[in-house]
Amino acid sequence: MLALTLSLSALALLPSGPLPKDDPAPVIVIDEAPAPIYLIRASEVIVRPGESIQDGEVLVQNGMILAVGKGLTAPEGAILVEGQTVCAGFIDPWSSLGVDSASVAEQQTDASMATSSAIDLFNQDHYRTAARDAGVLLVRSQVGKDAWLGGLGSVLESGPAGAVVLEDACLSFTCGITRSGNRSDVFDRIGEADRVGSTIASGLKYRESQVEYAHELEAWQKTIDEAAVKLEKDFKKAQKDREKEVEKAKEKDKEFKEERYKEDKRPSAPKFDADKEVLARAAHGEIPVLVEVHGTQELRALLASTKDLTRLRLMISGGTNALPFAEELAARRIPVIVQPMPTGAPSSSEEKGHDLGLAAALADAGVQVLIGTGGAVAGVRDLPVLAQLAISHGLSEKAAFEALTIGAANAFDLGDRYGTVEAGKHAELLVLNGSPLGGRTTFVFTGGTLVEL
């Protein structure tokens, strides 16, 4: 929203012909028009789930929230936007919106493959616009959506600009899912879940070798430095001793042999491995690991294979049969992204996971529940409807709203920038004519711009 204007008076200073080489460059004055300030006034400002300001205001400038409160006065020239409700924009944690479709379908992805490098802003415009207009302002998109190891997922703005908000939002796996219409046998499916733990653990070894190298390098450097000091200190005596030895050799008509200083061998660095680097970050909890898994046996194998990775931040998507594991999921603080979507008769075992009651049942058991659209780009706009369907089967409205806002933001370490309506956070905001999930979006603030719908 930065308006740049050339001042006419400055333009008048410009010479009409070509500039002589030695002349100083002409002075051009650029007036930066201040970015507009928006005052959003609403009957209800939902600051965060369960906390609202009645008849409140939000001040926005340059894509950031300046202030939130009651009775805020509009600065001169502020643009007034009014509505029934203001809340944080929704986040779809399970999507492939904005990403080149071939990269999404890719099965040969590896850990370091980044979704942010596969963004395609020249296709699917209508899906991105529909998502934005429905209030879904951020999406976690994923290359290698159905691959066993899908690579790094990214969080993007859903709208036409498609800006990358977070490049390395998570490391993605899928275990035992139906791929290209084929479902592998049970041993292969369990094997996939088993290998998640051991693969991530290989990152630990890589990190250990790096740490070991750092220590060895430090020790080597210390030895070298000590030797240098000693050599410096003994230099004059050593020089005299050498001169004597040279003299002696000459007298005896012998060849002088230079005593050579033996330096400790410099430790060699471990070979750089981009995949292992990512796995190491995952193993140390620096990025979350998101695994799509449905079957009971696969879930059991996954939980067992990752149990000893104490710093791992595991998340599950799908979770068709997650309920029997709810106690462990709650204890290990493993969030589950569900996709509450009626499908009629399920055509694959994963679709049974569209059980509308799963979200409520997991939430009741103390599991953190998130809601996602499952990766089909056309469905992103329906995220609020999926949340409503989960509500119809027992999930509380507060939990559903949290799942779509601050819950999803926190899952990807974005909670300090997105997910609530607070001063200092990004103004990814919705203005609605009703409730956040049931109302119609009338204005959207996203990526520093205001869109009127």
Added chain:
Amino acid sequence: MRNTILSLAGALACLAPFSAAQSEGAPFAIKAEHILVDGGEVLLDGIVIVEGGKISKVGLAADLAGGLPKGMPILDHDGWLSAGLVAANGTMGLGPAADDSTSAFTENLLVAESYDADHSSVKEARDAGVTSFGLTTGTGNVAGGLGSAVKTVGGKIINLRTHLSLCIAPPAIQSRRYPTSYSGALSALDERFAAAEGVYGAVLKGDLDVTIAVGERHEIDRAIGFSKRTGLKSILRGANRAGEFAERLSEAGMSVVMTAPVLGGVKWHTDSIQSLASAGVPFAFGLADSNAGASSLRLGASLAVRAGLDRASAWRAITSTAASLAGAGDSVGRVAVGYDADLALWSGDPLSPATRLESVYIDGVLITEGK
């Protein structure tokens, strides 16, 4: 269940267990915070009185409650009450019997004779709040047979012969039997309507409706041409793109049954629905050509509203207009005096996906409870 059972004040001695009373066909009443009468009309704090399986009175509780007979059981529902949903068409309970593939013309086949009300698909419909639907054939025959209007419990037939089911699309036009082309199918139908015998004569006389299953735009175009030629006010079936022909359909007095919008569905579908609504073409949602399940009916109506359709049209598409197009518009699809007491109790606004179905009554009998 958030319902509480009340009896009239001062009539404790006559207090009757609600469920027992209503299941025996005795009169009862339901008070509800919201009663969705039809379209967009909502009664606040209303009451519905049911006698003999029919709705005998509807109005504000304040007006009617005082005049109720002593001891009449009253269910107090703190949510919404509406008519049971109606699917304008469906093949639930038919299984493979929806099509008889031996011939392209099985016009005398009476589809109700194959209806199995105990089939799981009928139960699924009931659990989604669908209390009646237009039982129709599949689309494997050019003239598939005669459809009926049925209820989703007990195999009750509302109207045995409602419509002749035609299809001028590939499922019916096959290379292995006559007719093998659009022109062949239309020519064969023209001949039969020209002869005006049997069911074709009944259609021409207005004793039966006629549905024409189509899909592609050129098939809709052919169906409009055929209807104009024969003077029939046909009901297009499965014509999700019909909105692109809204003006011509309106001129021809035709109606449309389409599948309901689905999650992740295409925009042209909801655009088409809005075009029909704007042009005043009667339309309703059906289940016969959908594999999304019975719950797609109400969800589809709410998705259409999210996409911009007015609430009244969306609601009628799954109740009163659906009932009319299914051939049962005089008895189901509305909360109105004289209509069957096919009622649904909801936790909130039935056009919100967040709302849960709580109870279903068919002919005044509680069928499902506490969902």
